[in-house]
Amino acid sequence: MSLSAVTGFRARLPRGEGPWAWLAAGSVALSLLLLAGLLSLIAVRGLGHFWPSSVSLVELDDGQVFAGRAVRELPLPAADGAIRARERLYFTGNRDLDGHVWRWVAVARITGSERPRELVVLERGRHGDFIGRLVEVMPAGQRGTSVGDGDGDGGSGSKVAWATLQARLSAVDALRAERDELQHRVIPPLVRRLGNDPADSQAQRRLAETNERIRGLQQSMRADAVVLESVDGRRLVLTLDEVLRAWRPNAMSLPQKLGAWGRGVWRFLSEGPRAANSAGGVWPAIFGTVLMVMLMSLLVAPFGVLAAVYLNEVAHQGRLTNWVRIAVRNLAGVPSIVYGVFGLGVFVYGIGGSLDEWFFSDELPSPTFGTGGLLWASLTLALLTLPVVIVATEEGLARIPDHQREGALALGATRLEMLTRVVLPMAVPAMLTGMILAVARAAGEVAPLMLVGVAKLAPQVPVDGEFPFLHLERKFMHLGYHVYDTAFHGDDIQAAMPLVYATALLLVLVVVVLNLTAIFLRHYYRARHGALSRH
């Protein structure tokens, strides 16, 4: 504390709170800053991925030309630190032509950069994105007839080709939807019928017909080809079934870009992953997370409430009950991985192994329940979140004033009637709070799932039209594990990063919304409760 030159009694009186108070205030500010930084980083990167950003045509000082999307810029590592040279990272696509999709360029070497409107970006089934020029659309197998034309009158020729490409692509999309419908809805029941009765001639005939139709559809999807040219002049011919989407980012207006962004977000939410999880969407992971959490809630809600009611209303309130209460509370602080170990040892190897021996012995040694699966994962997480529900419910029960119970008993109610008609209805908001907190915790928990049944890529979701409809023994995908796996075990992590950001954002949103609900519910409950105890 700096004192002024004034001496005497007044000078010794403290002026203000001194520097330490400001350090304390600084730590509040710092934690808010960190939280805001983390959330905005995830939000910006996650949502920005779907924005159709412009593609620039870059010319270097040695005459090289390439097209790409500028991703970021960094200072070039220099020996003396004084030279402020920078280099820029471009996403150039065209893995099949160049062998790589990223390109670092020193900014000083760039002699020209423009954004020609005719550059197209194609999302493809294989090899990732293509960035370049569209030459023409033609029937497949035919030699390019109008090669000279495409180069000659650039503008109008490419405009026509672009319009044709748009029309053909939407036709191919319709064909693809029809094929997927046949493959996923029609074929599996037929295959099952044949599995039950191999001599079923009707099913055989229909299966053959369907396969024929699928072949026909695939044929017509491959009927047209698109001729492309990279900006440095290399040609590429693709059949249209390989092209998923095409857009010309430099020619799009803002509303068009917004529309494309919205469609991108929707595809991310509704489609399955492609290219070893580094592209496509996360629908199976969303589905797996939600299903697992729902199963867990079904398990944890009745048992949690039961245990809380026992501890608070039935058990003799002695020292033993108190110790049990403390122990249950402390189990909420036991690391989640320990629950995972318990789940693996007891549920998977113990109970699952025995179930396999009793009921699925003809499938051994390949395990049915003796390996990680949906059921074991939900059970483990239910155990993990039980303490949360018990503690929250008990807190709610303890807040109900005793005179409510005494009033009910005095009017002649038995204990069961007192519980079901007076106490439990009053404790419903507390139970809900506990449930929401449990769901929020379970949705974000990954470590135990790695031991008891999450999968990198589960081709079948655990619910389908096949009896018994809900397949508890199947492995499932999970948003949190998807983040971990894609970020650490992918081939091209750099290319998968935007998707990881988007998945992380989705997970954070789910957890934050659930927690906010719990916070508001608790707030409402406390406010109402304050009014109750004043009576």
Add this chain to the structure above:
Amino acid sequence: MIKPSSAAPSPRSPRRHLLDRLATGLIAAGGIGVILAVLAIGAFLALEVVPALLSGALSQGQITRSLSPLAWGTLKAAFWAMVFAVPMALGAAIHSSVYMSPRLRSRIKPTLELMEALPGVVVGFVAGLVLAPWVERHLAGAFVLLLVMPLGALMASGIWRRLSPAVRQGMPLAWAGLWLVPWLAMLGMGALELAPWLEAWLFGGDLRGWLDAELGIDYASRNALIVGLAMGFAVMPSVYALAEDALSGVPSSLGEGAQAMGATRWQTLWKVVLPAAAPGVFAAVMIGAGRAVGETMIVLMASGNAGVMSLSPLEGMRSMAAGIAIELPEAVPGSDSYRLLILAALLLFLFTFLVNTLAEVVRSRLRRRYRRLGDLS
């Protein structure tokens, strides 16, 4: 008003009584069953490991060899997490229990609760794949940032006292938690701009090379400092919440007495409130340490998972929880490596359970003491 129901059963019909007894019995049985199931975790871990230990199937040397790097890594990660989390959490708890305006406090507390709920996998991803490469490139900048943040708060205090009273009224200490945010962000950006020049001037432009040449320190991209920062971020809110509870639970008569004698709020806090709340603050720190020891995903993603035992905060490590998560799915049940991993899980369980129980006992004692102190006045 009260309509007598025609079908009302007599107050003490035997059927209702029987139903009541039955239900109470069911609740008791179910409750005890659930509680036993939850408590069975410790029993299962012990049953898997203790026979092997007693029969000598797991030798002493084997245990030390395979578990000591993991134990070391766990403690190292938790230590650095606490180095970041404790000052921040206690500072925030002090500020919000003593200085902060009640309106702001009712907003900040849920915000930090949300921070606690952020999934570990997200924090670990950002730490391991965004923060670690960034710090590797801007090592000097990162160190400067660590220095600038506390200095910035102190600078704010100096500048604030020289402001005119009207401006001070507009930016009171009670809202400092909010209006310091842009100030710190500005300072941070300035520091990052300055850092390369500082690095060039002091370390010849290459801090990592300098560290290697002058001090012989290796730098791993995913190291204990990164883990500490990320895990400190994850642990800080729970320490904050518990410490804030302890501090604001101190009977207000104590603080009021000190302030009436002419003490400032900081002096009151330091000499009266903090000593009274010390056990609660200690319990908060212990619970935070328990969480840091068991956190899996952050360490798994941000530590590099190399089983090295070194003191240097710039090298990586492998923690028990991460080791279990990686190795257990591949271990054959009943094998030695499986047993060793279960032993690691048992150690984690015992440690966190004991720490939490201790903290809980301390807290309940403290609550009783507060009640007594409150009654005296």
